[in-house]
Amino acid sequence: MTKAAPDLSAAQSRIQAIYSPELLETASQTLSELLTNHARTLQLETTNVLNWAHPADNFKAALQQLNQAPMNDAGERDITQTVDAFRQLAQTMLDKGHNLQNPRYIGHQVPASLPLAGLFEAIVSVTNQVMAVYEMGPWATAVELALIESLGREIGYAPGTFAGLVTHGGSLANLTGLLAARNLKCPDLWSQGPQAKLDAVPVILVSSDAHYSVTRSAGILGIGADNIIKVPLDERRKMNPAALQQLIFSCQAENKTIIAVVACACATPIGAFDPLNDIADLCEQHDLWLHVDAAHGGPTCFSERHKHLTAGLHRADSVVFDAHKMMFMPALCAFLFYKNKAHQFSAFQQQAAYLFDPSAPEIAEYDIGLRTIECTKRANCYALWGIWSLFGKSLFSDLVDITFTTARTFYNLLQQASDFEPVHEPECNIVVFRYQAEWLNALSREQQNLFHFKLRRQLIESGEFYIVHSVINEQAAFRITVMNPLTTEVHLNQLLNTIRHRASELQKTFDAPPLVDHCEQT
Ligand SMILES: *Cc1c(COP(=O)(O)O)cnc(C)c1O
Numbered sequence: 001m002t003k004a005a006p007d008l009s010a011a012q013s014r015i016q017a018i019y020s021p022e023l024l025e026t027a028s029q030t031l032s033e034l035l036t037n038h039a040r041t042l043q044l045e046t047t048n049v050l051n052w053a054h055p056a057d058n059f060k061a062a063l064q065q066l067n068q069a070p071m072n073d074a075g076e077r078d079i080t081q082t083v084d085a086f087r088q089l090a091q092t093m094l095d096k097g098h099n100l101q102n103p104r105y106i107g108h109q110v111p112a113s114l115p116l117a118g119l120f121e122a123i124v125s126v127t128n129q130v131m132a133v134y135e136m137g138p139w140a141t142a143v144e145l146a147l148i149e150s151l152g153r154e155i156g157y158a159p160g161t162f163a164g165l166v167t168h169g170g171s172l173a174n175l176t177g178l179l180a181a182r183n184l185k186c187p188d189l190w191s192q193g194p195q196a197k198l199d200a201v202p203v204i205l206v207s208s209d210a211h212y213s214v215t216r217s218a219g220i221l222g223i224g225a226d227n228i229i230k231v232p233l234d235e236r237r238k239m240n241p242a243a244l245q246q247l248i249f250s251c252q253a254e255n256k257t258i259i260a261v262v263a264c265a266c267a268t269p270i271g272a273f274d275p276l277n278d279i280a281d282l283c284e285q286h287d288l289w290l291h292v293d294a295a296h297g298g299p300t301c302f303s304e305r306h307k308h309l310t311a312g313l314h315r316a317d318s319v320v321f322d323a324h325k326m327m328f329m330p331a332l333c334a335f336l337f338y339k340n341k342a343h344q345f346s347a348f349q350q351q352a353a354y355l356f357d358p359s360a361p362e363i364a365e366y367d368i369g370l371r372t373i374e375c376t377k378r379a380n381c382y383a384l385w386g387i388w389s390l391f392g393k394s395l396f397s398d399l400v401d402i403t404f405t406t407a408r409t410f411y412n413l414l415q416q417a418s419d420f421e422p423v424h425e426p427e428c429n430i431v432v433f434r435y436q437a438e439w440l441n442a443l444s445r446e447q448q449n450l451f452h453f454k455l456r457r458q459l460i461e462s463g464e465f466y467i468v469h470s471v472i473n474e475q476a477a478f479r480i481t482v483m484n485p486l487t488t489e490v491h492l493n494q495l496l497n498t499i500r501h502r503a504s505e506l507q508k509t510f511d512a513p514p515l516v517d518h519c520e521q522t
Contacts, residue, residue, distance in 0.1 A: 161340070206262040329387075
């Protein structure tokens with residue numbers, strides 16, 4: 001007998017206790033109670049939006065917990081004891097988190113996700129549904145393909161002609177779509193890397209307001225971040241097609257290979273939608289790959305009132321579309337579509353003998369891992385499939401219609417107020433605005449900018465509202481995105497009053513050194 005045997009059997013019985021269905025039953029009842037209470041308080045709006053703590057303090061607290069003796073280290077793990085400790089930890093997570101479902105969260109483009117979507121997600125996590133090849137996640141694959149088929153048709157792609165995939169976020173979807181485009185234009189780069197002989201310098205023509213993940217993609221793909229050419233915008237911050245045409249001509253004259261043209265629907269700074277049909281005309285004329293980043297605005301295609309904003313989306317060779325923005329989903333569930341289904345295999349060439357089975361080649365169509373950066377991939381479509389099946393797709397047009405209208409209402413409030421100014425007329429649910437009291441206007445631009453940054457910081461740390469800042473034409477501003485359909489005019493009026501109140505407090509102590517800051521939006 002080895003010495004380890006008795007220890008191992010003790011370990012086995014400890015482990016067995018943790019897998020016990022009775023423990024799961026009691027813990028999930030506890031969790032259900034905690035989540036319900038949490039949701040109730042959020043709707044009563046008595047809680048802070050952000051539970052602010054200094055990052056170093058939060059880090060210390062989290063580390064301290066790990067370094068303490070386990071909360072339930074009894075030799076025989078007792079269910080009641082374990083569930084008590086589980087309750088405490090779960091409550092800590094709820095208490096320390098960010099309350100995105102509070103209607104006064106109007107900050108980043110992250111939704112007040114549907115609690116029921118989270119429950120479907122729990123099935124994924126509790127039973128660990130993953131995918132790479134079909135047999136690893138048969139239902140996960142089926143659900144994903146069904147959503148690609150249905151969403152692709154909403155975009156306007158012809159049935160049977162397009163393909164898509166789901167990935168962990170819009171940034172990865174941008175990278176994947178641009179990789180497919182790069183491989184088509186520079187086929188040797190994949191295998192030969194820097195030794196590949198390129199006929200010309202590769203470039204990407206990109207809306208000046210495109211998301212930073214596009215520039216990062218150029219760096220990652222060996223195209224070079226400096227070979228991003230920014231296409232000028234018009235006065236509404238939409239890509240200017242005449243400027244695009246000029247740039248296409250000059251690239252041709254300078255013998256540059258245009259890997260892709262990247263347009264936005266919408267861009268994040270003020271939510272401007274590029275004129276996709278005009279851009280698609282140019283791309284067709286010059287045989288260029290059109291990639292449309294519709295991570296935020298894609299779901300306008302569900303809305304009769306707003307689908308004109310994405311007219312022409314179906315002409316794009318690749319489209320990025322986040323369900324974890326304007327489709328109620330918790331992070332992450334991002335789609336990448338290819339107009340031509342043959343392109344779905346352009347991004348990657350790989351061999352992994354143990355994954356892909358030559359005895360069943362027709363099943364490879366269903367092996368999602370052939371198309372994604374991820375190998376093991378979380379089954380991240382259960383929630384969307386569940387919610388769409390439960391409530392139908394009109395739910396998504398409701399979200400677009402309600403939030404866009406609320407943003408418009410906010411714009412009207414800003415226009416009526418003498419001490420606020422909207423920076424633009426909103427096309428969607430993003431609104432950028434400035435505080436414009438007379439005393440503030442008398443200060444330098446640096447001081448006005450610093451004032452906006454300081455005020456926002458105080459506001460979010462107070463937990464009253466969560467909004468973000470932005471810098472448009474070198475002027476700092478506040479930026480809201482109405483993601484929650486339960487956010488109303490009442491909240492937005494409160495926001496303005498809260499800013500006014502905080503501004504008059506801040507005015508008393510305001511003394512501004514110069515400042516440099518800039519922030520990318522999510
Ligand atoms: C949010 C967003 C992204 C990034 O997507 P993630 O899912 O956050 O990685 C890219 N482009 C646009 C236009 C976005 O709104």
